[in-house]
Amino acid sequence: MTADHINPFLSAAISVFDSMLGVPLEREQPFVRKAFEPLYELTGVIGLSGKATGTVAVSMPAEMAMTVTSRLLGESQLTSNDQVIDAVGELTNMIAGAAKAKLEKMELSIGLPAVIVGRQSAIAFPSRATPISIPFKSPIGPLVIDVGLVAAPVG
């Protein structure tokens, strides 16, 4: 995986946060996540397939997820946890969708987001697909996007 594969996710996240939430994201130094390193409390996970296969995980603290949900819905009062799940899933979907558009040559299609909830949970990728983690900071909290992509088998 090269910078050419990572940059579309990076700029997709910045652009989605700006246009949908009015929140500026500031990128920090990418790193390689160790297995069992804990995620933030809410993590949207979405699969990519096409000429490459991959997974994107968008992880944020609970408080930030609630702020994101309020802004997406335009409501200051949240009435259920389902709203937060849907918002984190939808945000993950929008970031993957924007990155997909920038990676046209890979002819990616994106799956349905699932949302992982848990203070102690961790995410790991198969050893053949070392993921790159891109941390961001923002006025509403920190965010980490993990991207793992491998070339799809030919045929």
Add this chain to the structure above:
Amino acid sequence: MTADHINPFLSAAISVFDSMLGVPLEREQPFVRKAFEPLYELTGVIGLSGKATGTVAVSMPAEMAMTVTSRLLGESQLTSNDQVIDAVGELTNMIAGAAKAKLEKMELSIGLPAVIVGRQSAIAFPSRATPISIPFKSPIGPLVIDVGLVAAPVG
């Protein structure tokens, strides 16, 4: 989502466990998972896309995951956690791949498995895609497969 969509995953799991691990799986009553209901310690998650988009999650206790890994590798001594992550990811991939073959009309392609690790973690799907959970019991431990599938937008 109907039985026609669930049955391929059910028979895929039974067939993969039989052929790859020599383990008989016995299905129990499917249920609708409530958000925040905890998963077992290791959960492989894989995205599906094509004429439908979806996610499959295969969740098992840590002890069972170690037994699965030993059997897949043909080694009784495991040397690293990465072996277990890879085995759970690969098993998830094989189940999704076998189900995909049975759902030919949906022209599904499958993503890269990610593995969720955590005793307290839970998985939730967007409210538009109520997942069905299929529990199994086996001589090496219990297993739950969650399937969420929705028709892909036309165009």
